[in-house]
Amino acid sequence: MNRFLIADAPVDIAALREALLKPEAGGFCTFEGWVRQTNEGRAVSGIQYQAFAPLASSEGQTILDEALARFEITATRAMHRTGYLPVGDIAVWIGVAAPHRDAAFRACRYIIDEIKTRVPVWKREHYVGGCAEWVACHHVG
Template sequence: MSRFLIADTTVDIGALRETLLKPEAGGFCTFEGWVRQTNDGRLVSAIEYEAFAPLAISEGRSILDEVRERFDITATCAMHRTGYLPVGDLAVWIGVAAPHRDAAFKACRYVIDEIKRRVPIWKREHYVDGQIEWVACHHVG
């Protein structure tokens, strides 16, 4: 099972996790990316994410297909939010189920790195001082 979602509203992460529960999986790894309060020394109040959904979903699915070929995993899914997200909101979620933990950890890291590198998602940071700026979100690290 591979599923990549672009969502403009809150997503039930428990429901996504349920889709990954497989009897052959002994390991499960998730990554959650939240809107943080600072970036490059500036206080952030929120982030606005925009995406070209058809291309973002297509590229996201390609990443999930690749991860299934590269790693010994059972299932994976990922979700990235769009819209206005205040500090603390969940922006990205990735789940990977695998027979063993090592593959789950490695696959989860691969997915987030490739999403940041390849999926057409743009972010505009809203700062506490009232300024708003587009910032790069395609670096890996």
């Protein structure tokens, strides 16, 4: 099963976490990215996420495999949403279980940073007042 989900509907986060419960793990670190109510001073009502799903899933899986190779971790899963998400919804979820906390934190940070620069997902912000636009990339400017 692919451990990096591209989901067009809300995902049961408890089930994602449960998949990481391993007897050899001593802790679990997670990062959730949420839709925020403002961006660069503009009031946001929601974000439309679009993904090239087959490549987003495989590139995400590659990132998780890199994290497993680089850090002393036990297991990792991640999920990225597509579709329209209102303020407060979970857009991205990453979980890492590890024997010790340092590797769990570092792997979690690695995974979100790589997702933001490599996984083909794009967001179109919808602003209070009605207009919307595609957001410039994270790693330029």
